Amino acid sequence: MKNITYIQNLNEWRNEFAFFHSVKVRFSETDMFGHLNNTVPFTYFEEARIEYLKQKEMMQDWDKSSMKTIPVVADLQCDYIRQVYFDEKLKIFVKSNSVGTSSVDLHYMAINEKDELSFVGRGTVVQICPNTGKSIPWSDEEKRKLFTKISF
Amino acid sequence: MKNITYIQNLNEWRNEFAFFHSVKVRFSETDMFGHLNNTVPFTYFEEARIEYLKQKEMMQDWDKSSMKTIPVVADLQCDYIRQVYFDEKLKIFVKSNSVGTSSVDLHYMAINEKDELSFVGRGTVVQICPNTGKSIPWSDEEKRKLFTKISF
Amino acid sequence: MKNITYIQNLNEWRNEFAFFHSVKVRFSETDMFGHLNNTVPFTYFEEARIEYLKQKEMMQDWDKSSMKTIPVVADLQCDYIRQVYFDEKLKIFVKSNSVGTSSVDLHYMAINEKDELSFVGRGTVVQICPNTGKSIPWSDEEKRKLFTKISF
Amino acid sequence: MKNITYIQNLNEWRNEFAFFHSVKVRFSETDMFGHLNNTVPFTYFEEARIEYLKQKEMMQDWDKSSMKTIPVVADLQCDYIRQVYFDEKLKIFVKSNSVGTSSVDLHYMAINEKDELSFVGRGTVVQICPNTGKSIPWSDEEKRKLFTKISF
Numbered sequence: 001m002k003n004i005t006y007i008q009n010l011n012e013w014r015n016e017f018a019f020f021h022s023v024k025v026r027f028s029e030t031d032m033f034g035h036l037n038n039t040v041p042f043t044y045f046e047e048a049r050i051e052y053l054k055q056k057e058m059m060q061d062w063d064k065s066s067m068k069t070i071p072v073v074a075d076l077q078c079d080y081i082r083q084v085y086f087d088e089k090l091k092i093f094v095k096s097n098s099v100g101t102s103s104v105d106l107h108y109m110a111i112n113e114k115d116e117l118s119f120v121g122r123g124t125v126v127q128i129c130p131n132t133g134k135s136i137p138w139s140d141e142e143k144r145k146l147f148t149k150i151s152f
Numbered sequence: 153m154k155n156i157t158y159i160q161n162l163n164e165w166r167n168e169f170a171f172f173h174s175v176k177v178r179f180s181e182t183d184m185f186g187h188l189n190n191t192v193p194f195t196y197f198e199e200a201r202i203e204y205l206k207q208k209e210m211m212q213d214w215d216k217s218s219m220k221t222i223p224v225v226a227d228l229q230c231d232y233i234r235q236v237y238f239d240e241k242l243k244i245f246v247k248s249n250s251v252g253t254s255s256v257d258l259h260y261m262a263i264n265e266k267d268e269l270s271f272v273g274r275g276t277v278v279q280i281c282p283n284t285g286k287s288i289p290w291s292d293e294e295k296r297k298l299f300t301k302i303s304f
Numbered sequence: 305m306k307n308i309t310y311i312q313n314l315n316e317w318r319n320e321f322a323f324f325h326s327v328k329v330r331f332s333e334t335d336m337f338g339h340l341n342n343t344v345p346f347t348y349f350e351e352a353r354i355e356y357l358k359q360k361e362m363m364q365d366w367d368k369s370s371m372k373t374i375p376v377v378a379d380l381q382c383d384y385i386r387q388v389y390f391d392e393k394l395k396i397f398v399k400s401n402s403v404g405t406s407s408v409d410l411h412y413m414a415i416n417e418k419d420e421l422s423f424v425g426r427g428t429v430v431q432i433c434p435n436t437g438k439s440i441p442w443s444d445e446e447k448r449k450l451f452t453k454i455s456f
Numbered sequence: 457m458k459n460i461t462y463i464q465n466l467n468e469w470r471n472e473f474a475f476f477h478s479v480k481v482r483f484s485e486t487d488m489f490g491h492l493n494n495t496v497p498f499t500y501f502e503e504a505r506i507e508y509l510k511q512k513e514m515m516q517d518w519d520k521s522s523m524k525t526i527p528v529v530a531d532l533q534c535d536y537i538r539q540v541y542f543d544e545k546l547k548i549f550v551k552s553n554s555v556g557t558s559s560v561d562l563h564y565m566a567i568n569e570k571d572e573l574s575f576v577g578r579g580t581v582v583q584i585c586p587n588t589g590k591s592i593p594w595s596d597e598e599k600r601k602l603f604t605k606i607s608f
Contacts, residue, residue, distance in 0.1 A: 154378070185374060185434075189350075190350065190377040190380060191343060191346040191350060195343050198341075198342065198343060224337075225384060226306070226383070227381065227382060227383040227384065228342060228382050229379065229380065229381030229382070230379060230380050230381070231378070231379040232379060
């Protein structure tokens, strides 16, 4: 496999994942080259990221107008390992790679039904105040939660 | 051409359009069958509808939190006449077919570069209050605007 | 509820559905008005339609280049009954309303977790030859399958 | 501005762009947080990338079944600098940052109407044979084209 800057040792990196969210490739997500369009993994990352944060009880007020903080994506990247096709079932794994004062570096791994890597990625999420746009530090409790493994 | 319930006389119907908005088919909007995915014309309808209402100065406060009314789609339909391919340029025509107390029946027509019908559609838009969800009657001024032809 | 041309008696119409496919509203499927964007139900219809046809064993060669017929959407419509929000779970029901020589009129119904109608729709699918673009009549076996109820 | 690994000197980096493709943010591309959903910049990158390669006459047979090579995305990343809103007009700039044997590292920059950076990105495109999936080296002519600046 090609060199990916955010993966030092692939086996170790892979073993640190516990949480995953399952998706199935929609017909409308393919393109005329016959496989999953390259923009769609980011949609899967978003869906899996939200499920991951919900499991950690960090999205309790997510859809309430009263929410005091919102998670905002600061950057995202994806490395495409293998072509993905219509109707494939993928497990989108998510883990916290490192936690900053008000941010977390989340890593992503998509595994197909043959247990092969389909694509991987990462991206920083920052907790901000929706009114001011300023970053809000995590509480100690939140930092602890972000590093607790939850498996399914 | 097959029978379409909202088109009595195709030539007359076609001649009543004046406004259009241009789009070009994106690669990500195709699917593995090699043509425009059937869900995308509704995205084009939305984009053209908003441009149409903006031209009529009916969307002035559209993106302001102070807006007192918002246009909501009550129903939508599309009849697919001809396959559409990557990179095709389409003119999406919009017209007001009939105006109700607080609603308007908008018709849509997509024409390709050979001046052929690619797909057609229609749908009712209702003006509602975003807080109560109740319909808000058009003013006489708004009704007049909805029936004034604007060409480009 | 408003009048919908393809529903004569709502209770009867509703009771004829047996098959459904479940979806959950993605964050990326909402828009700045705070609810499900009006273009997304057609994506759900496509996903549910394919699952419906697969259950009837009519999509066996779907992703093979050797496939002799493909199902093509001739028209689609959706009536929006109730606002749909992020993270809602919906059951997308599908049924064959009537079968023609080479086409089938499919009806759709989206039900939320409170068992309320969220949106409904319909659309004709035509079986065509991918090379010639001509319609291909259903076999008697296929017609029979299209009218057999399968529940889950 | 935060540190971005693929930008050493922002002014120099920015000045090297010449080609751009214009987009306008669609309503359906916003999400319930009120701004452009984070998955959409990758769609803009794809659209701009294809226009960039077309200008260089490297996509001549793009939509023909006879095409001998196709460009495939090996990785993609995006850094979000500023919130983007409905109806904003963005210029999506593209440049070739470096060219390998059969790949090119493309950089992207989105500039709003106030000439501010909205988001930036990069990603490697590899030229492959659609039948074998193997990478195909660029010709000298193609390498030369990839480094010729074209402005608009």
